[in-house]
Amino acid sequence: KAGVTQTPRYLIKTRGQQVTLSCSPISGHRSVSWYQQTPGQGLQFLFEYFSETQRNKGNFPGRFSGRQFSNSRSEMNVSTLELGDSALYLCASSPGGNNQPQHFGDGTRLSIL
């Protein structure tokens, strides 16, 4: 089975712009979660989608949004980018049930200039 695929791997944007990141989960997985990783704050949960519905949400401002398509692929959007949004954004997928490990992609490295 192919793993979780995130595109693009690297992205450079400037303040005020918006960005869309993409995640293709493992085939058959219905849950997709997004995390932000920074040296200062570590790994923080953004949100999770299951069957096209947001099931859980972390403590991030409304500039961070996401969606999931019928094929379980997910996108994450960040609007009005700030310098502090520079981070590694990780996507993880799982079948969606209890007590199941999450499978991570290699992330998108977003740099804000």
Next chain:
Amino acid sequence: SQQGEEDPQALSIQEGENATMNCSYKTSINNLQWYRQNSGRGLVHLILIRSNEREKHSGRLRVTLDTSKKSSSLLITASRAADTASYFCATDDTGANSKLTFGKGITLSVRP
């Protein structure tokens, strides 16, 4: 906010030695998971232990969980240079396994 706190923050050992990493957490959990991250890569799932389990093994890995002390340990036996990575504990306290709360991680260096 961080739920898990790993200890130590950094660990350097010789190849062949055992590495022990600890994790403490604050709230009730459904399960605790350990992940490994190599530099610039995503996280790789190592092992999941449920709240009603006390010990679990997977190859050279041994994880223990003490819910009364809200702590877990990860033991890597006979370490190899390829084990050099950052290790994270993560707790699932929602029951849906969809929202993991991670610690800040432990940097393990295994010297050949």
